[in-house]
Amino acid sequence: MTAPPPFRPGRRAVLAAAAGLAGAALLPRAAGAVAAADGAVALTAGPARVSLVGPPHPQTTVWAYNGTVPGPVLRWRQGDTARIAFTNALAEETTVHWHGLRVPVAMDGVPHLSQPPVPPGGRFTYAFTLKDAGTFWYHPHANSAQQVGRGLAGVLVVKEREPVPVDRDLVWALSDWRLTREAAVDDGFGHPMDASHAGRLGNTVTLNGAIVDAVPVRAGERLRLRLANLAGARVFALEFRGHAPQVIALDGHPVPPHAPDGDRVVLGPGQRADLMLDLTGAPGERFDVVDSFHPRQTYRLTSLVYGSDAPVRRSPSDTPVVLPANPLPPLDLAGAVRHDVVIEGGAMGRLPDGMAMTPAGPFWTLNGTAPMGHAAHAGPPLITVKRGQTVRMGFVNDTAWWHPMHLHGFPFRILTRNGAPSPREEWRDTVLLAPREAVEIAFVAEEPGDWMLHCHVLDHQEFGMMAVLRVA
Numbered sequence: 001m002t003a004p005p006p007f008r009p010g011r012r013a014v015l016a017a018a019a020g021l022a023g024a025a026l027l028p029r030a031a032g033a034v035a036a037a038d039g040a041v042a043l044t045a046g047p048a049r050v051s052l053v054g055p056p057h058p059q060t061t062v063w064a065y066n067g068t069v070p071g072p073v074l075r076w077r078q079g080d081t082a083r084i085a086f087t088n089a090l091a092e093e094t095t096v097h098w099h100g101l102r103v104p105v106a107m108d109g110v111p112h113l114s115q116p117p118v119p120p121g122g123r124f125t126y127a128f129t130l131k132d133a134g135t136f137w138y139h140p141h142a143n144s145a146q147q148v149g150r151g152l153a154g155v156l157v158v159k160e161r162e163p164v165p166v167d168r169d170l171v172w173a174l175s176d177w178r179l180t181r182e183a184a185v186d187d188g189f190g191h192p193m194d195a196s197h198a199g200r201l202g203n204t205v206t207l208n209g210a211i212v213d214a215v216p217v218r219a220g221e222r223l224r225l226r227l228a229n230l231a232g233a234r235v236f237a238l239e240f241r242g243h244a245p246q247v248i249a250l251d252g253h254p255v256p257p258h259a260p261d262g263d264r265v266v267l268g269p270g271q272r273a274d275l276m277l278d279l280t281g282a283p284g285e286r287f288d289v290v291d292s293f294h295p296r297q298t299y300r301l302t303s304l305v306y307g308s309d310a311p312v313r314r315s316p317s318d319t320p321v322v323l324p325a326n327p328l329p330p331l332d333l334a335g336a337v338r339h340d341v342v343i344e345g346g347a348m349g350r351l352p353d354g355m356a357m358t359p360a361g362p363f364w365t366l367n368g369t370a371p372m373g374h375a376a377h378a379g380p381p382l383i384t385v386k387r388g389q390t391v392r393m394g395f396v397n398d399t400a401w402w403h404p405m406h407l408h409g410f411p412f413r414i415l416t417r418n419g420a421p422s423p424r425e426e427w428r429d430t431v432l433l434a435p436r437e438a439v440e441i442a443f444v445a446e447e448p449g450d451w452m453l454h455c456h457v458l459d460h461q462e463f464g465m466m467a468v469l470r471v472a
């Protein structure tokens with residue numbers, strides 16, 4: 001094995017993802033969450049010191065849930081009621097948002113819009129019933145670019161009612177960090193250069209909070225791999241060299257098992273993909289997992305390293321894993337109301353007439369509006385629909401940049417891309433729009449309340465790309 005490249009700050013140091021720490025951190029650091037008195041899970045956001053890049057580099061001060069990055073994997077079963085006793089041990093206000101879960105609006109964790117922000121030292125108990133099985137995540141919704149960028153994020157798994165036949169079920173939480181030479185989180189949040197371009201891209205990618213050289217596997221195994229992109233800006237396109245993963249769920253919701261388009265699993269910020277991965281290699285073999293989204297900055301995320309044990313089974317099972325559908329409300333496309341959301345702005349773009357880009361923002365608009373910061377959302381909603389209504393929404397990305405558009409509260413179906421029917425009409429909660437792309441989605445506005453619609457590139461969100469959908 002070649003010596004691991006040194007950790008280097010700077011764009012190319014994303015290569016640090018390929019560095020040492022053999023075999024470490026296959027599992028998230030926190031084996032589980034702490035149970036509070038009343039059966040609730042105790043979750044505390046606060047500063048912590050962790051070894052992100054490993055020796056010889058110093059530890060990194062992060063903001064963490066229960067002292068680890070990512071936070072503990074929270075696990076329940078479909079139909080359970082989750083109770084989370086949250087404590088804010090940060091020096092600033094925060095909230096917790098349950099990304100992708102169908103919860104009542106009062107549990108949605110958006111400051112001012114769905115709850116008062118939790119002050120330093122404050123507490124808030126979140127409680128909701130888990131309607132859908134799948135891979136979800138949680139993160140703050142206050143000062144998001146900085147709070148997520150410093151480490152506050154974790155994966156939430158809702159198990160199916162009946163166990164799914166796989167040998168192992170693994171979470172791979174992907175995070176992206178901008179670190180200094182001393183392995184400290186770079187303080188320069190909200191930089192106009194990031195906010196008007198692709199967002200704050202880091203220089204170090206971690207897998208479950210560490211640089212993981214090797215993931216040990218056994219020949220013949222069938223894995224369920226839950227990939228979650230917790231990064232504030234980075235898009236991943238993962239290639240599993242020598243393997244043929246099948247995508248079985250996107251953003252938590254089952255899809256007919258299929259090979260990823262172009263043999264790359266593309267994950268925009270906030271997105272998840274569940275893969276079924278048959279380990280078809282032989283004992284002793286090693287295969288790289290590579291992120292090639294930025295073709296000139298392709299790097300090795302980790303490697304699948306086969307142990308010397310005899311294969312678990314002779315030939316891989318040929319029955320695909322088909323997950324049971326979640327109980328999503330049926331769409332009434334014939335009776336749908338139509339709403340369009342046009343995205344403008346960004347570097348090499350323009351804002352609508354009468355608006356100017358200043359170094360303080362805004363840089364982006366949705367239908368010509370550009371609220372800055374969450375407090376601005378006391379204002380009028382961008383779109384109002386009736387409860388129970390099917391909404392057909394058309395996004396038009398009139399910019400030169402990628403945008404993962406996320407809607408709170410309502411999983412949506414992807415109907416068309418650039419006018420062509422989407423082959424699988426998958427359900428998602430975040431849709432990645434390529435530059436100049438147009439996408440149509442549809443959803444049922446089943447829960448009343450004010451819900452956020454925003455870009456999940458967190459600097460874009462804070463510099464204009466957010467809006468409110470009111471369901472009345």
Ligand code: C2O
Nearest residue numbers: 097099270406452
């Ligand atoms: Cu993952 Cu509004 O957020």
Ligand code: CU
Nearest residue numbers: 403455457460
């Ligand atoms: Cu964006």
